[in-house]
Amino acid sequence: MFDYVAVKEQRIPVTAEADIVIAGGGPAGIGAAIAAGREGARTILIERMFYLGGALTGGLVSKIAISHRNRGIAAELLERLDRYQGTSFIQNRPEVPVDPELAKLILDRMVIDEAGTEVRFGSVLSQAAAEGREIKALLVSSINGLQGIRAKYFIDCTGDGQLNFLAGGASMIGNDEGGPGSAPTLMFRIAGVDVDRFIDAQEKNEEEYRSARTRHSPKEMRELYQGDRYVFFADYLPFLQRRLEENPEMFSPWEQKILRTRGLIFLNQPQRGVLLVNSTRILGFRGGDVLELSGAMAEGRRQIETIFRFMKTFLPGFEHAIIMDTGNLLGIRESRRAAGDQVLLETDISGAARFDDAVASNDGGIELHSPTGPGLKGSRLGKGEYYHIPYRCLVARDFDNLFIAGRCFSAGHAALSAARSIGNCIALGQAAGSAGAQLVRDGKTNVRHIDIRALQEKLAPVL
Ligand SMILES: Cc1cc2nc3c(=O)[nH]c(=O)nc-3n(C[C@H](O)[C@H](O)[C@H](O)COP(=O)(O)OP(=O)(O)OC[C@H]3O[C@@H](n4cnc5c(N)ncnc54)[C@H](O)[C@@H]3O)c2cc1C
Numbered sequence: 442m443f444d445y446v447a448v449k450e451q452r453i454p455v456t457a458e459a460d461i462v463i464a465g466g467g468p469a470g471i472g473a474a475i476a477a478g479r480e481g482a483r484t485i486l487i488e489r490m491f492y493l494g495g496a497l498t499g500g501l502v503s504k505i506a507i508s509h510r511n512r513g514i515a516a517e518l519l520e521r522l523d524r525y526q527g528t529s530f531i532q533n534r535p536e537v538p539v540d541p542e543l544a545k546l547i548l549d550r551m552v553i554d555e556a557g558t559e560v561r562f563g564s565v566l567s568q569a570a571a572e573g574r575e576i577k578a579l580l581v582s583s584i585n586g587l588q589g590i591r592a593k594y595f596i597d598c599t600g601d602g603q604l605n606f607l608a609g610g611a612s613m614i615g616n617d618e619g620g621p622g623s624a625p626t627l628m629f630r631i632a633g634v635d636v637d638r639f640i641d642a643q644e645k646n647e648e649e650y651r652s653a654r655t656r657h658s659p660k661e662m663r664e665l666y667q668g669d670r671y672v673f674f675a676d677y678l679p680f681l682q683r684r685l686e687e688n689p690e691m692f693s694p695w696e697q698k699i700l701r702t703r704g705l706i707f708l709n710q711p712q713r714g715v716l717l718v719n720s721t722r723i724l725g726f727r728g729g730d731v732l733e734l735s736g737a738m739a740e741g742r743r744q745i746e747t748i749f750r751f752m753k754t755f756l757p758g759f760e761h762a763i764i765m766d767t768g769n770l771l772g773i774r775e776s777r778r779a780a781g782d783q784v785l786l787e788t789d790i791s792g793a794a795r796f797d798d799a800v801a802s803n804d805g806g807i808e809l810h811s812p813t814g815p816g817l818k819g820s821r822l823g824k825g826e827y828y829h830i831p832y833r834c835l836v837a838r839d840f841d842n843l844f845i846a847g848r849c850f851s852a853g854h855a856a857l858s859a860a861r862s863i864g865n866c867i868a869l870g871q872a873a874g875s876a877g878a879q880l881v882r883d884g885k886t887n888v889r890h891i892d893i894r895a896l897q898e899k900l901a902p903v904l
Pocket residue numbers: 464465466467468469470487488489490493494495496497502504505506507564565566567598599600601603625626627628719771772773774846847848849861862863864866
């Protein structure tokens with residue numbers, strides 16, 4: 442049991458008011474802000490970090506997966522990034538490598554300058570003041586201290602369903618059976634790699650580098666790398682195993698286990714010589730506890746040190762590589778999700794479900810990262826197939842003025858693994874922002890009073 446401290450009744454100044462307040466400026470938050478702003482809603486977005494993009498930028502998840510039907514804000518962002526870089530990475534749809542630092546600059550332009558959103562950085566959502574089914578205000582902690590912000594509608598884009606949770610709404614966490622969910626990864630980028638030399642080595646000795654997950658021949662790798670295309674390098678497990686056997690003293694038993702868990706998984710980035718490494722895995726993670734989160738970050742960095750040391754020692758072309766950066770947000774695939782009016786289920790994905798109140802279409806398949814060890818369980822949809830995400834999955838069950846968008850939307854463990862791509866999270870944000878703007882325009886006070894046909898017309902690019 443806890444010990445408690447009593448706090449004197451506090452009066453918190455309400456310093457701002459808006460039509461729509463968005464908590465969290467990751468992919469879902471930016472989709473929501475841009476859509477709401479473009480439709481004339483007065484919008485405030487609060488973000489605890491000092492940049493937009495969430496996992497995409499701060500978590501270094503710098504490869505956007507986007508459904509073949511999505512022509513919405515996510516596609517606009519990809520086009521803007523290419524134009525700025527003078528590249529054509531968008532040709533890689535459905536998987537597009539991006540530069541996370543450049544994305545920060547472009548997102549400021551799109552959200553703050555063009556959509557007119559008031560963005561408050563360094564602002565942590567700390568409490569939510571709810572009366573019955575209505576959320577009245579958010580309490581936000583920043584350099585100003587604790588301040589209240591009122592709005593007609595709120596959108597929870599925190600990734601962790603933090604707004605819904607603080608307001609007392611029901612949540613789901615983990616694998617639907619009380620166990621941990623998909624394992625998180627702390628991403629890192631390395632620079633100074635001679636990628637051509639690494640490809641040369643594979644060309645000279647294809648067998649040495651081949652593994653069960655090899656996707657491209659060395660010749661294809663070279664063509665893709667030279668032509669602004671996505672190259673998936675994975676996972677070199679037999680090579681790794683041989684080097685560990687030849688050098689048994691070089692890595693401790695714990696380090697060997699880390700190296701064998703996922704092997705070496707990395708991809709190219711828009712800058713030459715820079716690679717994004719997706720090889721760490723934190724086991725047994727649920728995502729609702731500060732000590733768990735802190736431990737996961739520290740362990741992620743320990744794993745990075747091990748994986749990087751192996752790469753620099755044994756991979757040709759990596760001799761002069763440096764760690765360019767490590768995620769300053771943990772790459773959380775799944776944590777708390779808010780319970781909505783409907784829960785998207787695995788059968789909706791496998792059955793390519795259609796719903797009358799659809800607000801987005803997606804084509805990502807199941808991708809479950811084992812929470813207990815090596816392994817990935819997945820399935821893909823057939824070519825051209827897709828499923829709908831219904832409006833009811835964006836409506837928080839316990840409130841009348843709260844939307845939930847992004848990876849904390851109302852989905853079961855397996856369904857979320859299919860629907861959590863950045864492209865889809867931006868689309869869900871776009872849907873919630875557009876819905877909020879319509880409700881404000883029409884003077885409605887309940888998210889369930891939406892004119893769904895009018896909303897679907899606006900959302901045609903993501904449907
Ligand atoms: C390791 C990994 C690899 C992935 N690979 C891919 C991939 O290749 N392609 C792809 O498309 N997707 C990929 N994904 C999925 C994708 O990155 C996420 O699902 C997506 O970023 C979720 O977007 P979001 O906006 O819902 O949440 P997030 O990106 O988590 O953003 C949430 C935002 O809310 C802010 N926030 C949280 N709490 C508060 C608070 N209390 N107050 C204020 N602000 C707060 C955070 O700082 C953050 O900016 C991957 C995910 C992981 C973890």
